[in-house]
Amino acid sequence: MYNVLNKINGPEDVKKLSLEELNELAEDIREGLFHRLTKIGGHFGPNLGIVETEIAMHYVFDSPKDKFVFDVSHQSYPHKMLTGRKLGYIDDAHFKEDSGYTNPEESEHDLFNVGHTSTSISLATGLAKARDLLGKKENVIALIGDGSLSGGEALEGLNVAGSELNSNLIIVVNDNQQSISETHGGIYKNLKELRDTKGNADNNMFKAMGLDYIYEENGNDIEAMIRVFEKVKDIDHPIVVHINTLKGKGYQKAIEDKENWHWVLPFDKETGKTTISFDGSEDYTSIAREYIMNKAKEDKAFMVITPNMPASVGLSQKDREALGMQFVDVGIAEEQAVAMAAGAAKQGAKPLVVTNTTFMQRCYDQISHDVCINNSPVTILLNYTSFDGLTDVTHLGIFGLSAFSNIPNLVVLCPSSKEELVSMLSWSVDQKEHPVMIMLPGNKVTSRNADTSYDAIHTFKVEQEGEKVAILALGDFYQRGEELAQKMKETFHIQPTLINPRFASGMDIKLLEQLKENHELMITLEDGILDGGFGQKIASYYGDSNIKVKNYGLQKHFYDRYDPEELLKQEKMDTQSILEYIKSVL
Amino acid sequence: MYNVLNKINGPEDVKKLSLEELNELAEDIREGLFHRLTKIGGHFGPNLGIVETEIAMHYVFDSPKDKFVFDVSHQSYPHKMLTGRKLGYIDDAHFKEDSGYTNPEESEHDLFNVGHTSTSISLATGLAKARDLLGKKENVIALIGDGSLSGGEALEGLNVAGSELNSNLIIVVNDNQQSISETHGGIYKNLKELRDTKGNADNNMFKAMGLDYIYEENGNDIEAMIRVFEKVKDIDHPIVVHINTLKGKGYQKAIEDKENWHWVLPFDKETGKTTISFDGSEDYTSIAREYIMNKAKEDKAFMVITPNMPASVGLSQKDREALGMQFVDVGIAEEQAVAMAAGAAKQGAKPLVVTNTTFMQRCYDQISHDVCINNSPVTILLNYTSFDGLTDVTHLGIFGLSAFSNIPNLVVLCPSSKEELVSMLSWSVDQKEHPVMIMLPGNKVTSRNADTSYDAIHTFKVEQEGEKVAILALGDFYQRGEELAQKMKETFHIQPTLINPRFASGMDIKLLEQLKENHELMITLEDGILDGGFGQKIASYYGDSNIKVKNYGLQKHFYDRYDPEELLKQEKMDTQSILEYIKSVL
Known part of the structure; x- marks a missing residue:
């Protein structure tokens, strides 16, 4: 197992292989995909389909000098395995080292943190334009597909690439005839016409946007892909390389049901069933x-x-x-x-x-x-x-x-x-x-009476009357407010007022005024960052009054792959930390 | 003057006219455009070029039953004149009644308030899809052009119209070979190929997206436009009507310099020079x-x-x-x-x-x-x-x-x-x-020493030391803070601390802590809405301290065509109102 992959520590090792070994490498990579994804889940079908293309990319081009931009980057796993990160796939102990997307902190072969669709062409035009400005020479390759072409940013990018760039840019359109769910949009009809005519249909949308174009029907054939990449390498103008691939290749269930195998939970390879057990409760x-x-x-x-x-x-x-x-x-x-x-x-x-x-x-x-x-x-x-x-x-x-x-x-x-x-x-x-x-709340489902009309916009609901302290606990943080109120009663023998604001976009001025009568401290809890959120509106409202306001929310920060409950503790937003705060101020 | 236009009180009156009268109406409308725009300015070239098209639209279709969607809606002035709003163009006393864009509050013939580009096709697909769902019958017509096609939303719209809609939708692409500045993007090369071949070029981008297509080279010929609209009226599928028009038609200077006559300040028709006098100061x-x-x-x-x-x-x-x-x-x-x-x-x-x-x-x-x-x-x-x-x-x-x-x-x-x-x-x-x-500040240019580095991000600058009250006056509201400080000294004999925050995205915690020592009240001034802005961050920071905070900012509201200084007074953000507030709390 992994006979060839074991020899690969970077793209330079890919270039040394024979065609036979390259094909064996493709099998090893698929094994690696199975190994990681059956155990921890992730993007499955998209990566199975792109194995040969990414091997050929590293065989022909010279990353990181040549620059690869992966759209969404959910199709970058074979690339990751070829650029020093195979252990993240074949060795359980290393799973956590690799994110599910390209990540410049992991490797110089990854240029951007991306996870949204349709960005690659625009990012690549920037790399290419700046390359020209700075007098550099290299290939810039954007790999897009799997439904991403329909996004406005991608279409804007094609349009600009088709006229504002007179230099190297290679846009690989991975046409696997699928998006997350099925594809929608006229351009997918055009891709079909192009496939059906081996690239010779009238009204080629890429040509219409001013781009050169080449078609390769065997996108899962390493030899064919090497041939096509060698043809476009060092080209002096933008070109679209339209390739036909099979999403889910190597796993029959994923081929037959592309939507449900686009992204997977951990699963059993034999049965195709997830190995996560659900308690069957409502969500x-x-x-x-x-x-x-x-x-x-x-x-x-x-x-x-x-x-x-x-x-x-x-x-x-x-x-x-x-x-x-x-x-x-x-x-x-x-x-x-x-x-x-x-x-x-x-x-x-x-x-x-x-x-x-x-x-x-x-x-x-x-x-x-x-x-x-x-x-x-x-x-x-x-x-x-x-x-x-x-x-x-x-x-x-x-x-x-x-x-x-x-x-x-x-x-x-x-x-x-x-x-x-x-x-x-x-x-x-x-x-x-x-x-x-x-x-939509992100916590466990709970049941409680609700109003039927919200015509009186920006009115909050007092769920429990109390004094001294009012807790405004928004949305799926309401249950945290409830817990806090309960603990306050147990610990400090204070019954706080508990408010379900319901609306995040405005304030219930009448209620906020009433609360002044027998309250000193307002605690706001919300499921999001503090800056620009709900609590700051409350703090501003009471800013020049005698009422004190303590806002709880996350920092304005791009958190990454955290443990949710640990994060709350770290940010002192867990119930215990809030109780300690209240104790310190009362 | 206005012989024909005077007879037009709605689209039904357009339908009664002979071709000769329609052509005379076009001249009247151009006179109306000159009258309004020389006096109060607005979008000039785009409207001059679209006169004949909009006359033909109202001649052939039945607005408001048939639904017109104007992209950006800066090209809707002839339409406005034809739908009961001619006085807003030909009578100075009525100028203010009409906004520079379509506006449902003005007329049932205007469906949306819009002023950003590239929205019309998407909005129109929604009108069309819902029409089908509700079992209605009518034409839905989007008029787009003048550079708007390159926006992602328009391209997404074309793509969806080209496959997800099997019913009437007429997309009029007004090709005037210009955007605000010159056009950029491969699709404009495609439009040129289509013009050069009278619509018969290989690689038609609209057809590539799945749309039917028809070309009309005489977009400024009412008879030709009536013919083409009659051809597509009640069509049972989406079609692009690509028309060739002359931006600025009727005013030679606007034809020769399309960019600078896209939008105009009030000007003298003879000389083409603006009638606004500038004091020559820096901006x-x-x-x-x-x-x-x-x-x-x-x-x-x-x-x-x-x-x-x-x-x-x-x-x-x-x-x-x-x-x-x-x-x-x-x-x-x-x-x-x-x-x-x-x-x-x-x-x-x-x-x-x-x-x-x-x-x-x-x-x-x-x-x-x-x-x-x-x-x-x-x-x-x-x-x-x-x-x-x-x-x-x-x-x-x-x-x-x-x-x-x-x-x-x-x-x-x-x-x-x-x-x-x-x-x-x-x-x-x-x-x-x-x-x-x-x-970029929106007020008059002022001069003052500045730092050269902003590496210490989120550090505020104390421009004047004081006590009791600190004024945090952000960006182009700094001068208002300065004025307030001056007036406070004159009126209350208090020298407040005056702070130039410089950064709107974070807080100078160290300074905010220091200020606690000899301040009671923080006043924040910013040029924008209060919600989610700078001041609310300050209020939240001091929320549970003894420091009081008063935030000044505009309401979260879509203000429209207001007088700026009047607005500040109305929102009690002018210096006098703030002084009164300070007096009331000190």
Whole structure:
């Protein structure tokens, strides 16, 4: 096992191999992928499909002098194994040394930390333009594909590469006929036409954008890929190398069900079943899914729009088929998703946009300019809003409240129970007055009575009356507030007021004034960074009064691959630390 | 004068006219454009070029049943004149009733408030998709052009229209061979090929994206435009109508110098000279321009990247030519501009991205994910950062501090004098540790000594020592702080401490602690909204101390076409109101 891979400590070792050995290396790499991904999970299908291409890249080009930019970089695992990081794949003790994305801290062969799609061409045009300016010579290679082409940034990049650069740039379009879920968009029809004609279709979109173009149908054939890369190496103008590959190659289940094998939890290779055991308890994603499926049945004006993230609310292929016209997947294209929702709302439909928090950053201006200036009744439901979710630096949910709650007109709702999630969704989708964003809780599902209307925007709910101290515990941090209140009573014999703010985008001035009467200290708890968040609004409001305010939130920092509960302790946001603080000030 | 236009009170009146009258109407509309724009300024060349198209649109289609979406909507003036708003053009007393963009509050014929580019296709796909879902029938028409096609949102929209919609959508691409400055991007080469071949070029980008396509070379011929619109009316699938028009038609100077006549100040029609008199004093834009031109000469690694907004730092066509390879205009494509800068910085170049604050919202994620996670030494210089700048609701600069200062790793600098602007630019462009955003002051230029290094990030500068009250006056509000300090001394005989924070993205904890010793009240002043801004960080920091904090900032609100000084009074942010506040609490 790993006979050839064991000899590889860097790209220079790849260049020494015979074709036979290169093919053996491909098998070793797949073994390495199986080894790591069955045990700790990660991006599976995309990496299985790109093994031969990345071997050929390192065989032909000279990284790090030649510069590789991996789009999303979820397809960079074979590259990682070839650049001194094979132990992160074949040796359990080293798994943690490698992130799931390219990472300049790991290797000089990785240029950028990236995890969002559609960035590679733009980044590569910058490398190329600056190379020319500085009088350097080298190849710049962007590897894009797996659905990323539909993002506006990638299309802007193609357009600029096609006219503003008269020098070397090699854009490898890995066409595996799939995105996260199935592909959507006219360009994928064009890719099919190009595949069907071996690159000779009329109306080649890359040529239309001013780019040179070459097609290679055998993207999983190392010899063919070496041949094509040797042909374009040192080329003096931008060119697209369109390659046809098989996503999931080497694992039949992943080939047959590309969507569910795009990213995997640890699994058993024989059965294909995950080795993680679930306790079968309800989760908020399923509750959102259930709302969607029921609402769609009873209300034909309701529609779900997603930028290729139906999984963010658990919508399976079967669900999507059942939704029919009421479901629109625009492909990875967040700007389009949100602007389309604004158009649909204007028409009288009831659009719900669903994706993960981190990806919503990609359409900040569409939310602000296209939706909120127009006060369009669009509902945006975000998943992975919590510190206790995705922990890769590129996928953090902790910036959502800070980023979005300061956009005028946007009502940001943070449910704190299953009833509240459903009632907020129901209210939001049906009302016609406000754009609304709802943050799906990241903690365990709890049950509690909820209101049915949120028309009185920016009113907070007092869940427990008390004195001296008021705890404003937002969204999925409400249960932490509840725990804190309980502990305060036990420890200090003080019953604090416990408030469920529900709204993150504004303040309940009337209540805040009332609280002045018999309170000295306000404690705010929120699931996100402090800067720009909920608590700072409260601190500002009480700034020149006699009320003291202590805000709890994370630092404005790109945390990376942390242990969630450890992080709270480190930032003194755990219940024990807060109790100690309260003791010190009372 | 206005013989035909006087008869037009709505689209139904357009439909009654003969071809001869329609042509006369076009002349009347141009007269109306001259009348308004010579007197109050606005978008000039784009509207002159689109007169015949919009007459034909209203002749053939039935607005508001058929739905028109105007991209940027800076080309909607003829449409406005045809839909009951002619007085806003031909009668001085009514100028203020019409905004410079489409506005649903003005007319049912305007669907959206828009002022940013590239939104129309996405909005229109939403109108169309919801129309189908709700079982309605009507034409949906997006009018895009004048440079907007290069934006990611427009390209995402084309891609989705080309595959996810099997029903009526008419995308009119107004090809006037120009953007704000000249066009950039491969797609403009493709438009030229299409014009040169009367629509028959190989590699039609629209067809490549899955769209039907038709070309009309006489976009300024009403009869031809009526013919082409009648052909596509009620079509059952999406189609691109590519029309060739002349930007500035009807005014020779605007035809010859399309860039400078894109948007105009009030001017004399005979001479073409502006009627606004300038006092010849320095402005911050010119200071930024001068820095750029000097730096480029002395440092070949320095480069300027702009998303088609060279004017934001006053770079004329001659300047751009002088900059040569050190200047890159990517067309209207903010995501590309920022990501390209990240690539260039990685290569060792020194990229400076320039545009207006409001447009930077379009690449929030590129700033956060592509630049800041990677800590790339990219400098972003923004103009129109102030409440006292562009006052259209779609172009406000008051959200910049709130939007960007909460992104980790981004150092946000707010200069308060010309020396500080230049020293901040110099420091930022040369350093290699941080991504930096610099807010160009919106007030009159002042002169004061500045530091040369900002390596000690998030350190504030005490400009005047005092006691009891500390004024933290950020950026171009520093002079307001100075005035306040002066008035406090005169009125209350208190010398407050006056602080120039310089950094909006973090706090000088050491100084804030020191201030506790002999201060009771902190006053923060900033040029932007309160929520998510600078002052709230200070309030949060002092939240549980004995120090009181009063934050001054604008509301989280989409203000529209306001009088700047009146707004400050209304929000009690003028010096007099602040003095009254201080009096009330001291």
